[in-house]
Amino acid sequence: MADVVIERDLKDRMKNVKQWFHKVQSDQEKKDFIFDFIKKLIEDTTAQPKVVIFFNEKSYLLKVFEELQNDQRFSSMADKFNVIHGDQDIKLRKQIRRHFDESEFNYLLATNLVARGIDFNEVTSVINCDIPVDLKKKKNNSNSIKPDEIDVQTYIHRVGRAGRSNKKGVAISVSNIEGEDAIIGLAAKLDVTINQYKDFQEIKEHLDLCYKHNKDENEKLKSLVSEKTWSDIGISEEFQNKLQENGFKFPKPSQVISVPKIINYRTDKNKFYSHISVYGFANGRGKTLCFLTPMIQNFVSQEKMSKPWCPQAIIMAHTKDLCLQIGKQITAIMPPSKNYEISYLFKDTDTKEIKGSICIGTPGYIQKILNSIKTNKLKFLIIDEADEVLDQNKNDLKDTLNKIYDDISPGFQLILFSATFEEGDILNLEDIIDDADFHQDDINFETHFEI
Numbered sequence: 001m002a003d004v005v006i007e008r009d010l011k012d013r014m015k016n017v018k019q020w021f022h023k024v025q026s027d028q029e030k031k032d033f034i035f036d037f038i039k040k041l042i043e044d045t046t047a048q049p050k051v052v053i054f055f056n057e058k059s060y061l062l063k064v065f066e067e068l069q070n071d072q073r074f075s076s077m078a079d080k081f082n083v084i085h086g087d088q089d090i091k092l093r094k095q096i097r098r099h100f101d102e103s104e105f106n107y108l109l110a111t112n113l114v115a116r117g118i119d120f121n122e123v124t125s126v127i128n129c130d131i132p133v134d135l136k137k138k139k140n141n142s143n144s145i146k147p148d149e150i151d152v153q154t155y156i157h158r159v160g161r162a163g164r165s166n167k168k169g170v171a172i173s174v175s176n177i178e179g180e181d182a183i184i185g186l187a188a189k190l191d192v193t194i195n196q197y198k199d200f201q202e203i204k205e206h207l208d209l210c211y212k213h214n215k216d217e218n219e220k221l222k223s224l225v226s227e228k229t230w231s232d233i234g235i236s237e238e239f240q241n242k243l244q245e246n247g248f249k250f251p252k253p254s255q256v257i258s259v260p261k262i263i264n265y266r267t268d269k270n271k272f273y274s275h276i277s278v279y280g281f282a283n284g285r286g287k288t289l290c291f292l293t294p295m296i297q298n299f300v301s302q303e304k305m306s307k308p309w310c311p312q313a314i315i316m317a318h319t320k321d322l323c324l325q326i327g328k329q330i331t332a333i334m335p336p337s338k339n340y341e342i343s344y345l346f347k348d349t350d351t352k353e354i355k356g357s358i359c360i361g362t363p364g365y366i367q368k369i370l371n372s373i374k375t376n377k378l379k380f381l382i383i384d385e386a387d388e389v390l391d392q393n394k395n396d397l398k399d400t401l402n403k404i405y406d407d408i409s410p411g412f413q414l415i416l417f418s419a420t421f422e423e424g425d426i427l428n429l430e431d432i433i434d435d436a437d438f439h440q441d442d443i444n445f446e447t448h449f450e451i
């Protein structure tokens with residue numbers, strides 16, 4: 001246990017989730033128990049829970065999913081279930097995540113692919129069909145595990161899906177593997193109690209308490225971010241006027257949360273990862289203004305640009321159309337007293353006369369011009385739809401960050417926005433940063449899908 005480092009807030013998440021462990025004798029008994037448990041969740045709970053069901057292996061996940069679909073208990077409920085795993089196309093996975101967040105179905109069977117990353121919206125329950133195992137420590141293929149082979153960190157992340165943003169939930173692990181019950185003792189060392197399962201009524205009663213608590217927390221958050229003005233979140237009067245002229249009378253909750261944090265964010269020049277923030281908001285929540293508003297607020301009116309070119313902001317998007325949309329938005333809301341010029345960088349752009357203090361482009365073409373610019377005045381590198389950019393342009397982004405890091409400005413911020421940011425995206429980010437000291441907990445990582 002000495003090598004288990006608990007990330008910021010995960011210990012609190014664990015304590016927000018009441019946990020149970022249930023021992024069975026066979027794989028068939030495990031499936032029967034889980035199917036009965038799901039049936040009770042559907043029929044016996046006050047509100048319909050949102051549930052993630054975790055599996056160690058994709059093959060077992062698909063087998064259980066097929067049996068679940070063919071089970072008479074769920075003959076009229078096929079649309080309540082879906083699966084997500086690493087062999088699916090990334091666009092399909094993100095579509096599945098979005099449909100789950102929007103409660104188009106309530107039960108998601110998943111591998112550890114989604115144990116980390118941006119959280120799902122309003123998950124109340126987690127079912128572990130296996131206790132996660134660290135394959136690097138697993139010494140053989142026997143049908144048993146030892147305590148040091150259990151992947152405690154992944155277990156914590158799985159359970160934490162139901163305990164985010166001060167919400168409460170439940171988790172149950174169902175085991176027919178010898179040695180998996182060691183998770184009870186390992187959790188106790190983290191000051192977390194895992195109870196022995198007795199009956200469903202105990203879980204039902206606790207879920208009812210969770211629903212009430214979570215509803216109250218949502219109302220509390222909404223009251224904190226509602227009825228705020230642009231002035232309340234640090235926007236100048238001149239800029240407020242431009243926003244209101246364009247129909248943005250008041251900031252949306254996503255903007256109330258993110259804009260003042262970005263405007264006032266403090267970094268440590270010696271730790272590149274301290275310059276990084278990841279924000280997750282559901283689609284349609286005003287994400288573009290979440291990054292344009294603080295960028296424009298902190299923008300210094302452009303002086304006559306001398307060579308080498310030294311922009312204040314670079315905005316990266318994965319398509320030309322998205323770049324043009326962002327540029328159009330900037331033009332509409334930029335305060336009249338601020339002189340600026342936008343330079344676009346994508347396939348059809350002539351880069352010979354680039355001189356804009358705001359650069360918007362696709363990753364590969366931004367990388368191509370970096371050797372001809374200075375970055376010591378760069379305040380922002382903003383990546384919109386960050387999961388798409390990380391997946392498709394990892395090498396270009398890695399080269400871009402290496403260039404910026406060589407001549408970094410003290411207040412520089414790398415800000416990533418996404419509605420679907422999963423474990424693979426975090427691994428891509430770790431690879432791009434390429435820092436032995438990097439840890440996910442060192443970046444500002446926030447998700448707010450409940451607003």
